[in-house]
Amino acid sequence: xxxxxxxxxxxxxxxxxxxxxxxxxxxxxxxxxxxxxxxxxxxxxxxxxxxxxxxxxxxxxxxxxxxxxxxxxxxxxxxxxxxxxxxxxxxxxxxxxxxxxxxxxxxxxxxxxxxxxxxxxxxxxxxxxxxxxxxxxxxxxxxxxxxxxxxxxxxxxxxxxxxxxxxxxxxxxxxxxxxxxxxxxxxxxxxxxxxxxxxxxxxxxxxxxxxxxxxxxxxxxxxxxxxxxxxxxxxxxxxxxxxxxxxxxx
Amino acid sequence: xxxxxxxxxxxxxxxxxxxxxxxxxxxxxxxxxxxxxxxxxxxxxxxxxxxxxxxxxxxxxxxxxxxxxxxxxxxxxxxxxxxxxxxxxxxxxxxxxxxxxxxxxxxxxxxxxxxxxxxxxxxxxxxxxxxxxxxxxxxxxxxxxxxxxxxxxxxxxxxxxxxxxxxxxxxxxxxxxxxxxxxxxxxxxxxxxxxxxxxxxxxxxxxxxxxxxxxxxxxxxxxxxxxxxxxxxxxxxxxxxxxxxxxxxxxxxxxxxxxxxxxxxxxxxxxxxxxxxxxxxxxxxxxxxxxxxxxxxxxxxxxxxxxxxxxxxxxxxxxxxxxxxxxxxxxxxxxxxxxxxxxxxxxxxxxxxxxxxxxxxxxxxxxxxxxxxxxxxxxxxxxxxxxxxxxxxxxxxxxxxxxxxxxxxxxxxxxxxxxxxxxxxxxxxxxxxxxxxxxxxxxxxxxxxxxxxxxxxxxxxxxxxxxxxxxxxxxxxxxxxxxxxxxxxxxxxxxxxxxxxxxxxxxxxxxxxxxxxxxxxxxxxxxxxxxxxxxxxxxxxxxxxxxxxxxxxxx
Numbered sequence: 001x002x003x004x005x006x007x008x009x010x011x012x013x014x015x016x017x018x019x020x021x022x023x024x025x026x027x028x029x030x031x032x033x034x035x036x037x038x039x040x041x042x043x044x045x046x047x048x049x050x051x052x053x054x055x056x057x058x059x060x061x062x063x064x065x066x067x068x069x070x071x072x073x074x075x076x077x078x079x080x081x082x083x084x085x086x087x088x089x090x091x092x093x094x095x096x097x098x099x100x101x102x103x104x105x106x107x108x109x110x111x112x113x114x115x116x117x118x119x120x121x122x123x124x125x126x127x128x129x130x131x132x133x134x135x136x137x138x139x140x141x142x143x144x145x146x147x148x149x150x151x152x153x154x155x156x157x158x159x160x161x162x163x164x165x166x167x168x169x170x171x172x173x174x175x176x177x178x179x180x181x182x183x184x185x186x187x188x189x190x191x192x193x194x195x196x197x198x199x200x201x202x203x204x205x206x207x208x209x210x211x212x213x214x215x216x217x218x219x220x221x222x223x224x225x226x227x228x229x230x231x232x233x234x235x236x237x238x239x240x241x242x243x244x245x246x247x248x249x250x
Numbered sequence: 251x252x253x254x255x256x257x258x259x260x261x262x263x264x265x266x267x268x269x270x271x272x273x274x275x276x277x278x279x280x281x282x283x284x285x286x287x288x289x290x291x292x293x294x295x296x297x298x299x300x301x302x303x304x305x306x307x308x309x310x311x312x313x314x315x316x317x318x319x320x321x322x323x324x325x326x327x328x329x330x331x332x333x334x335x336x337x338x339x340x341x342x343x344x345x346x347x348x349x350x351x352x353x354x355x356x357x358x359x360x361x362x363x364x365x366x367x368x369x370x371x372x373x374x375x376x377x378x379x380x381x382x383x384x385x386x387x388x389x390x391x392x393x394x395x396x397x398x399x400x401x402x403x404x405x406x407x408x409x410x411x412x413x414x415x416x417x418x419x420x421x422x423x424x425x426x427x428x429x430x431x432x433x434x435x436x437x438x439x440x441x442x443x444x445x446x447x448x449x450x451x452x453x454x455x456x457x458x459x460x461x462x463x464x465x466x467x468x469x470x471x472x473x474x475x476x477x478x479x480x481x482x483x484x485x486x487x488x489x490x491x492x493x494x495x496x497x498x499x500x501x502x503x504x505x506x507x508x509x510x511x512x513x514x515x516x517x518x519x520x521x522x523x524x525x526x527x528x529x530x531x532x533x534x535x536x537x538x539x540x541x542x543x544x545x546x547x548x549x550x551x552x553x554x555x556x557x558x559x560x561x562x563x564x565x566x567x568x569x570x571x572x573x574x575x576x577x578x579x580x581x582x583x584x585x586x587x588x589x590x591x592x593x594x595x596x597x598x599x600x601x602x603x604x605x606x607x608x609x610x611x612x613x614x615x616x617x618x619x620x621x622x623x624x625x626x627x628x629x630x631x632x633x634x635x636x637x638x639x640x641x642x643x644x645x646x647x648x649x650x651x652x653x654x655x656x657x658x659x660x661x662x663x664x665x666x667x668x669x670x671x672x673x674x675x676x677x678x679x680x681x682x683x684x685x686x687x688x689x690x691x692x693x694x695x696x697x698x699x700x701x702x703x704x705x706x707x708x709x710x711x712x713x714x715x716x717x718x719x720x721x722x723x724x725x726x727x728x729x730x731x732x733x734x735x736x737x738x739x740x741x742x743x744x745x746x747x748x749x750x751x752x753x754x755x756x757x758x759x760x761x762x763x764x765x766x767x768x769x770x771x772x773x774x775x776x777x778x779x780x781x782x783x784x785x786x787x788x789x790x791x792x793x794x795x796x797x798x799x800x801x802x803x804x805x
Contacts, residue, residue: 026367027444028780036369036443043435047473054477054507058492061503144488177498183490187481 022219034221041225045232048195052236055191059184059243066177068170072152073181074248075165076141078132082245085128086237092121093234096227103223108216111223115207118230122200129193136182143183149175188240195233202226256534256605256760259676265753267674271771286371287774291378292357293672295348298378300741302344302385307737309337314696314730317723322713330713331398332414336388338401339419343426344385346657347515350522351468352381352433354664355461357672359437361765361772362455364446364781369439373432380429387422391415400711402512405493405504409485417486420479427472427479430518434468437461446764448783455763455787456545460525463549467514467521467556475511478504505567509560517556519653520620521549523660524591527613530663531595533761534610535602538788541594548587548594555584565636574633581631588624592617607759608679611686612663619655619693623648626701641711644704647697655693662689662740669744670758674771675751678743685743689736695729762793 020030027033063070099114139158140148151158152175155167170178206226209215215223259265272289275281282290312333316324325333356374360367368374391397397419399408408416441454441462481492482504491497493504532539539545561569561577569577595617604610626648629635639645669677699722708719715723757766764781765772785792 024371026365026371026775032443036439039443040370040373040435040439043438043469047431047435047469050470051473051477054474054481057507058481058503061500062492065500066498143490179490180492180498183484183488183492187484191480 020218022217022221037221037225038228041228045228048232048236052188052191055184055188056239056243059188062180062184066174066180069152069174069177070181071248072155072165072167072170073178073185074244075161075167076136076139076151076158077185077245078135079245079249081128081132082241085125086241088121088125088128089234089237092118092125093231095121096230100220100224100227103210103215103220106216106218108210108213111210111216112207115203115210119200119203119207122196122203126193126196126200129189141178141182143179143186147179147182149178152178185244188244192233192236192240195236199226199230199233202229254605255607256536256603257607257676257679257758258755258760259752259758260755262752265755267753267771268769270773271674271769272774273771275774284375286367286375288356288360288368288371288374289672289772289774291371291374292353294378295352295356295381298382298385299345299348299353302340303737305389306337306340306345307734309333309340311730311734313337314727316713317715318727320715320717320720320723325713327713328398331400331711332396334711335398335400336392336396339397339423340388341653342401342515342519343423344381344388346519346653347426347430347468348381348433349519349657349661350526350664351437351461351464351518352377354526354661354668355437355457355522356433358668358763358765359440359458359461360444361768361776362458362763363441363444363449364764364777364783365440365444366775366777368436369444370432370436374436377429377432377436380425380432384422384424384426384429387418387425391418391422394418402508403479403482403504405482405485405499405501406491406495409482409491409494410496417483420483424476424479424483427476430468431472434465434472437465438469441465446781446783450783452543452546453783453785453787454546455525456528456539456542456549457522457525457763459546460521460528460549463553464518464521466550466553467518470557471511471514471518474507475515478507478511481507502564502567502569505564506560509563510557513560513563514553514556516649516652517552519657520660521552523616523657523664524549526660526664526667527595527616528591529761529763530609530613530667531598532788533667533759534607534613535599535604536760536790537598537602538786538790539594540597540600541590542787544590545594548590551587552584555580555587559584559631562631562636565633566640578631578633582628585624585628585631588620592621592624606683607666608677608682608686609663609667611683612659612666612689615686615690615693616656616659616663619651619659619690623651623653623656626651639704641709642704643700643708643710646710647700647704650697650700655697659689659693662686665740665744667759668765669747670754671765671770671772673748673751674754675747676754676758677740677747677751681739681743685736685739688732688739692729692732692734692736696726696733697729699723699725699729760790760793760797762788762790 023030023033027036095114095117099111099118102110102114136142139151140146141151149172151161152167152170153172155162155169161167203226206215206222210223272287282294285291312325313330316322316330316333322330356368394415397414397416399412399414399416403416403420441458445454485491485493485499489497491499493499493501495501528539528545559577559581561573562581565574626644630639630645630648666677666682669675703719703722706719708715754770756769759766764783767781768777
């Protein structure tokens, strides 16, 4: 019917509107682009909540079933390192938030500095985590790999932890369930660490682009959305830390 | 002045496919593989899901062939287990879940709301690549020897007893899950943020509402399946049993987590189909959908209730009586919004000017078969009857009525309905009407006998069965053959129509949606200028006035 006229208009539609270079072509305005990507990030974080939710459910059910094993296994975690890591992450959230602020204020130097600090703090977290993992390796507390229950059937054989908690020996079948605790511990902190690694890789990319001045021109979407992701990963840790480390302290 | 058709095509002697459109804009393989155009991605999806549909369909054919005789003679029992497992996995995760959303939804949601593209075009392309990677993993699994747990991966069967390729299948579904999450996320963002001026929530076509509801389920449900499969894979590799009772795990926990996704998943599969039916019924009865608001909210209600009925898959698995009671009641509740849809479609037909083009025939098929599928769902939601009928062919018939009789009919209805817009050409009407009828007859022959077999007590998932069930099984297999013909025909004539179909023009159905107010096939960014929605959805008077004005201006 009106085919010929639409073709003519089609060519006209190719004209460029006046808008910033970073506005994607399918958005009408830059505000729409910002709103849409921001909303998408929140939705993605919602899927992440559901993803971790499955793990938290499994952990809570198993903890109820095998309470004594989970208490004693939890005593094996080093609260000092855990607290340090919590501090590192909260600090990194602060530097990330400052990064977003710097991007909004169009301060390139400040933005790069904040991103680099966040990057370093992220690596610190992983470093401390690997120290903790290494401890587990030395004590044969890695599920599925020469797992040993000796710290639980005979707590005195593990003098450091015994001196602090004076745990009673567990019956062998209950002691075997500590492996379940460590399985969930590694699954949950491992999944969290995986998110940290992905975040650090993205940060590396953002630092390079920020250094080239890409995010201090008013285009803060990437920085802001990455900030949301980073804070979310922190929040996951804020739940993991008490559930894994602190819950069985007393 | 009554005619038997509403089709109005341009004069074939002068009509041409517009030279500039999304298909001709760029050429070459890379222009497709790196595209961010939602219409091209939808086309890629259409080709890939058709491919998987035929693999899944061939497996279904093997199943029916084996069940022709009471003995397990065509294949060994464990091969049969692998065949029905792969049939389920491929049909559920690689056909039904992405079927309407990733193809029709992808193509038409942006057009219906007056947007140039989905909000996140690159994520859209990523979703297709994830689907393809997952598909290759599934095919690899099949080639490497398959998996025989059933598509439900029931633990501890899948973690302890079987030594087939559970891990690669689990990972394939994990990846496919992210493809589905990204599609759903993209739809929600697009529907919230990309609507054109004047396109309020209650002017959205019901197709969009249905996809919005399905997207909520994709976004909230799929991650739970993902983490569940991760735990199954870890359990198989590390041998620590969160789910395996022999290792101190809880198999019911697996069931809860699995069905927390997989029950909503059936609404992911059916809701977009319901969206298609709303569009088709309205267009071919020339009336606004009766009770627009009720139909819109019933989609959302299905999504919300859908999250609170999962344990009806577990009545015989040792959940408490009280839990069974509550989940039984909630299951019946979810029938209400489904019934609202069916009744409203029926009232839309009432005093409408109904015509019987192919999409409408499929839509009628949907209404009948889905109603039966839904009603038998209420039988199964009743705890007493469920104990008798669960794990029998009654279940198989029930969900095939919903998934095949419902969703596949809706998918084919939608494909025929939007084919002219998608390709710019009409499909051949007579043979496609014939195919629709053949599909319906074949379907009834295949699955009605299975209801009877189920009530007689024939269990599902066995290669052999007592000889007294043979007559009904022969009926079923014969029906499956007819059904197979019904599915082959569209492939043939739709391919034919790509070159030889009549030129469709902008709006062959005289439909009201924004997608019909532009050229077919559409331009790369859909509209020549930003559309402004100045009327309600399904406003046929508005369309008449508009066309009258166009005619006047030409003269």
